Amino acid sequence: MSAHADTHEHDDHGHHHHKETFVTKYIFSQDHKMIAKQYLITGTIMGVIGVLMSLMFRMQIAWPEEPNVMFEALLGKWAPDGVMDADIYLALVTIHGTIMVFFVLTAGLSGTFSNLLIPLQIGARDMASGFLNMVSYWLFFLSSVFMILSLFVEAGPAAAGWTIYPPLSALPLAQSGSGAGMTLWLVSMAIFIASSLLGSLNYIVTVINLRTKGMSMTRLPLTIWAFFITAVIGVVSFPVLLSAALLLIMDRSFGTSFFLSDIFIQGEVLHYQGGSPVLFEHLFWFLGHPEVYIVLLPALGITSEVIATNSRKPIFGYRAMVASILAIAFLSTIVWGHHMFISGMNPFLGSVFTFTTLLIAIPSAVKAFNYITTLWKGNLQLNPAMLFSIGLVSTFITGGLTGIILGDSALDINVHDTYFVVAHFHLVMGISALYGMFAGIYHWFPKMFKRMMNKNLGYIHFWVTAVCAYGVFFPMHFIGMAGLPRRYYTNSNFPLFDDTADANVIITMFALVGGVFQLVFLWNFFYSIFYGKKTVQNPWRSNTLEWTAPIKHIHGNWEGEIPHVYRWAYDYSKPGHEEDFVPQNVPLKDGEEELQH
Amino acid sequence: MTALLTILVLVSITVAVWQMVKIFDLATAHTENSQVANDNDNRIQGYLMIGFLIFIYAITIVSFMAYGDLPLMSNSASAHGPGLDNLMIISMVIIFIVQTITQFLLHYFAFKYKGEKGRKALFYADNDKLEFIWTIIPVIVLAGLIIYGLFTWSDIMNYEKEDDHIVVELYAQQFNWKARYAGEDNVLGKANVRLIDLDKANILGLDESDPYAQDDVITTELHLPVGRQVIFKMRSQDVLHSAYMPHFRAQMNCVPGMVTQFAFTPTMTTEEMRQTPQMIDKVANINRIRTEKSKKLIENGEEALDRYEFDYLLLCNKICGKSHYNMQMKIIVESEEEYQAWLKEQKMFKNSLVQN
Numbered sequence: 001m002s003a004h005a006d007t008h009e010h011d012d013h014g015h016h017h018h019k020e021t022f023v024t025k026y027i028f029s030q031d032h033k034m035i036a037k038q039y040l041i042t043g044t045i046m047g048v049i050g051v052l053m054s055l056m057f058r059m060q061i062a063w064p065e066e067p068n069v070m071f072e073a074l075l076g077k078w079a080p081d082g083v084m085d086a087d088i089y090l091a092l093v094t095i096h097g098t099i100m101v102f103f104v105l106t107a108g109l110s111g112t113f114s115n116l117l118i119p120l121q122i123g124a125r126d127m128a129s130g131f132l133n134m135v136s137y138w139l140f141f142l143s144s145v146f147m148i149l150s151l152f153v154e155a156g157p158a159a160a161g162w163t164i165y166p167p168l169s170a171l172p173l174a175q176s177g178s179g180a181g182m183t184l185w186l187v188s189m190a191i192f193i194a195s196s197l198l199g200s201l202n203y204i205v206t207v208i209n210l211r212t213k214g215m216s217m218t219r220l221p222l223t224i225w226a227f228f229i230t231a232v233i234g235v236v237s238f239p240v241l242l243s244a245a246l247l248l249i250m251d252r253s254f255g256t257s258f259f260l261s262d263i264f265i266q267g268e269v270l271h272y273q274g275g276s277p278v279l280f281e282h283l284f285w286f287l288g289h290p291e292v293y294i295v296l297l298p299a300l301g302i303t304s305e306v307i308a309t310n311s312r313k314p315i316f317g318y319r320a321m322v323a324s325i326l327a328i329a330f331l332s333t334i335v336w337g338h339h340m341f342i343s344g345m346n347p348f349l350g351s352v353f354t355f356t357t358l359l360i361a362i363p364s365a366v367k368a369f370n371y372i373t374t375l376w377k378g379n380l381q382l383n384p385a386m387l388f389s390i391g392l393v394s395t396f397i398t399g400g401l402t403g404i405i406l407g408d409s410a411l412d413i414n415v416h417d418t419y420f421v422v423a424h425f426h427l428v429m430g431i432s433a434l435y436g437m438f439a440g441i442y443h444w445f446p447k448m449f450k451r452m453m454n455k456n457l458g459y460i461h462f463w464v465t466a467v468c469a470y471g472v473f474f475p476m477h478f479i480g481m482a483g484l485p486r487r488y489y490t491n492s493n494f495p496l497f498d499d500t501a502d503a504n505v506i507i508t509m510f511a512l513v514g515g516v517f518q519l520v521f522l523w524n525f526f527y528s529i530f531y532g533k534k535t536v537q538n539p540w541r542s543n544t545l546e547w548t549a550p551i552k553h554i555h556g557n558w559e560g561e562i563p564h565v566y567r568w569a570y571d572y573s574k575p576g577h578e579e580d581f582v583p584q585n586v587p588l589k590d591g592e593e594e595l596q597h
Numbered sequence: 598m599t600a601l602l603t604i605l606v607l608v609s610i611t612v613a614v615w616q617m618v619k620i621f622d623l624a625t626a627h628t629e630n631s632q633v634a635n636d637n638d639n640r641i642q643g644y645l646m647i648g649f650l651i652f653i654y655a656i657t658i659v660s661f662m663a664y665g666d667l668p669l670m671s672n673s674a675s676a677h678g679p680g681l682d683n684l685m686i687i688s689m690v691i692i693f694i695v696q697t698i699t700q701f702l703l704h705y706f707a708f709k710y711k712g713e714k715g716r717k718a719l720f721y722a723d724n725d726k727l728e729f730i731w732t733i734i735p736v737i738v739l740a741g742l743i744i745y746g747l748f749t750w751s752d753i754m755n756y757e758k759e760d761d762h763i764v765v766e767l768y769a770q771q772f773n774w775k776a777r778y779a780g781e782d783n784v785l786g787k788a789n790v791r792l793i794d795l796d797k798a799n800i801l802g803l804d805e806s807d808p809y810a811q812d813d814v815i816t817t818e819l820h821l822p823v824g825r826q827v828i829f830k831m832r833s834q835d836v837l838h839s840a841y842m843p844h845f846r847a848q849m850n851c852v853p854g855m856v857t858q859f860a861f862t863p864t865m866t867t868e869e870m871r872q873t874p875q876m877i878d879k880v881a882n883i884n885r886i887r888t889e890k891s892k893k894l895i896e897n898g899e900e901a902l903d904r905y906e907f908d909y910l911l912l913c914n915k916i917c918g919k920s921h922y923n924m925q926m927k928i929i930v931e932s933e934e935e936y937q938a939w940l941k942e943q944k945m946f947k948n949s950l951v952q953n
Contacts, residue, residue: 069601086922165837165915168837168916168918171835174835174836174917175919260854262834263790263835264802265835269790274854275854276852312717314721316724317728318722318723342849344849344850344855347750347754347755350754351751354743354747359739361735362736365732365735366731371703372706373727375706376710376719377710377719377721378718379717380707380710381639382634382638382639382642382646382711383638390703397700398653401692401696402692404688404691404739408684408742408750409746409750411681411684413847414685416841416914454632455631455632455634455638460614466649470652470656475663477660479667482664482669483669483841483912485913487922488921488922489922490922491922493923495905496883498887499883503667516611520617523614533632539632572718573718573719580717580718595722
């Protein structure tokens with residue numbers, strides 16, 4: 001399985017043979033390092049919008065009767081006299097979900113780090129196709145523009161929940177946001193999927209074909225394994241969402257009945273006959289569930305790398321880690337039905353999906369135990385990236401465990417679509433993936449921007465975020481188990497839930513503090529891009545190939561020859577070596593044995 | 598007021614952050630390559646890890662004390678409820694054991710092995726035995742949970758029809774619920790939204806020529822006799838809704854174009870439920886909260902809130918549009934006699950039609 005990237009080492013790659021203009025360098029760049037930065041900045045901007053929205057609807061839930069000047073300022077006509085409109089509440093929830101899941105944690109996370117790390121860590125000059133890579137970013141940018149535009153539509157943006165179940169999403173008669181707002185949402189997502197597919201194909205081809213000499217699959221860093229498998233899941237499942245979106249567009253605009261049947265609304269019977277909303281649910285979740293792992297696996301990959309480097313220890317159980325990534329990837333495609341236990345599908349299917357769903361807990365548990373064992377007897381360098389990685393393992397466990405309840409069809413009956421679900425998935429995929437993204441940013445910032453981020457600000461950022469994340473989502477389990485449904489604009493029509501009001505206020509407080517403290521990160525990030533301390537070539541004393549590349553970004557990544565690889569990425573503190581790290585491009589000493597994987 | 602307060606808090610936090618930034622800038626001005634953790638950082642962060650472990654335990658305990666009475670894990674009002682609650686409690690216990698141990702190991706190791714210059718980590722890359730152990734333990738535990746869960750699920754979903762069951766249709770529309778009783782023949786008449794005729798007050802689209810439909814009864818409150826199995830048939834006329842009856846541990850989506858179903862046997866009348874100690878506490882607590890709120894309302898010249906009395910509820914639990922947050926129907930579980938008496942007062946479908 002030895003790789004063969006030598007064909008790539010034409011000398012001309014190492015030098016510039018055409019002059020770069022501002023446009024080709026910063027805008028329509030085909031260099032993976034620049035594209036990674038473009039993804040990161042765009043994702044960050046979308047993230048700010050998504051978080052801001054969540055703060056607004058959290059304030060609405062906590063203080064439903066009270067006018068809020070912030071609403072008036074930010075929502076304009078949707079919050080006359082500062083009182084939020086019920087439709088716009090649902091729109092905020094919807095767009096928050098869409099932006100965070102797709103634009104931040106899919107494109108922002110995978111787009112940034114797959115682009116940055118795949119060529120650098122496998123020892124390639126660039127992606128297999130720089131041009132497709134550029135197109136992929138610009139399609140993502142375009143879809144972001146459409147999503148933002150949809151916020152300014154007269155009748156309001158899409159408001160049917162991020163899962164856009166028809167008929168609600170199909171009928172403007174059912175909800176004002178299902179008009180032009182939903183059209184833009186669907187167009188934006190269709191473009192997004194195209195972008196994601198181009199990206200994923202590129203990642204897959206690059207990993208398979210462009211590994212440097214000696215970089216066998218079993219020597220790949222776990223980051224690359226994670227990005228690679230994530231891309232495969234994306235290619236398998238995103239097209240299904242595209243088809244769902246196209247069929248929904250047909251139902252909405254061309255009178256077909258894929259998802260609609262027997263509808264009487266606002267005094268009239270509609271012509272739709274023979275379709276089924278349950279079909280849409282199947283198609284949606286066929287992507288929707290793997291999407292969770294598209295979000296999570298890259299974060300876990302980053303964590304593997306950051307934890308090993310900062311523990312100064314090999315990642316424990318490399319083979320088991322790879323195997324569990326593969327197992328999770330496979331299982332993730334056959335568990336989508338656990339979102340639909342009470343959708344009206346055959347209860348027997350519910351049993352099958354319960355079985356497959358709970359199986360996923362096994363590889364997940366293996367990963368968690370392996371991370372913990374990696375820390376054991378390490379020499380932990382508690383850098384901000386390391387804190388976020390440990391934080392990820394913590395929230396991954398806390399959030400993952402409640403999956404045992406939600407994945408169990410019988411128990412799901414009573415907590416389905418309550419705040420229990422919100423708490424579960426925010427911890428296990430939202431916060432965890434966000435931590436993975438932060439860990440990646442703190443860890444590879446020097447590689448991206450040639451400067452270091454301020455570590456003390458990083459510490460403040462982590463600890464406040466960590467406390468607030470638990471403060472927000474831990475109590476949320478309890479109000480969920482009280483039976484409080486999610487996506488309620490206010491709970492004041494249900495005196496039954498009056499005793500959850502206190503918890504809701506506390507949750508919102510934590511959310512506000514946590515949200516505001518992200519400014520510390522933003523400040524640190526943007527300030528350090530320009531004024532941060534200059535970095536040394538390998539600040540974390542890491543083994544992987546990206547740190548053998550010069551600090552200065554050049555087309556083709558390495559001057560001269562691409563480094564060859566002689567060992568796996570985790571020879572930290574290996575006996576018989578002076579230093580506590582041995583980069584992958586250092587040949588084996590006489591008589592030194594390589595660990596067999 | 599709250600808004601103003603919020604803004605004030607936000608502004609002061611921003612100022613605090615700004616101040617902290619300045620302090621840290623000053624503090625780091627004299628050290629060399631300061632952006633990589635040194636021994637001092639490792640020590641501080643290691644202790645903070647222990648602090649955070651304590652925080653996780655603390656928030657767990659505090660949440661249980663403050664909100665421990667909220668979860669619906671006992672006091673269920675349906676025959677299948679206790680089995681489900683039991684499974685929930687077992688799962689919860691397992692979760693808390695695993696959570697407590699793994700969080701301890703994670704944070705304790707982060708503290709114990711915090712980096713020091715000159716120390717070398719243990720080169721320890723693999724151990725098949727360990728991997729096997731922590732693969733096999735989850736397998737055994739999960740196998741138990743899966744089997745228990747599947748039996749519970751199958752009992753609930755593949756119910757056996759009891760002889761004295763009643764059939765009730767739950768009909769969802771933006772944004773209210775209707776219930777339709779099958780009447781004396783215990784068979785629901787045929788219905789389709791295409792047959793809705795608002796002029797004749799045929800609001801659920803019943804087939805007027807179907808003999809089974811004639812004695813159907815349509816109501817806006819759901820009355821159920823205690824101890825009799827109820828087979829619900831769910832229908833929706835416009836978008837997806839979900840019929841959620843949390844106290845009965847029951848939920849099923851209402852899907853336009855198809856009929857879904859769910860069945861349970863209520864075991865406690867509304868009155869009995871109100872008298873359970875848990876419910877008495879809960880209602881007292883809610884009324885305390887409402888009295889507090891009312892005081893404020895009266896100060897502002899608004900009306901006080903009504904006293905709360907417990908009732909079972911049917912809630913919509915699938916996003917369905919603007920007034921999703923207020924789509925509910927009262928459920929009353931009562932004795933057979935009360936139920937029959939109530940049912941007799943209701944108009945049969947054939948008598949409810951407006952004849953032109």
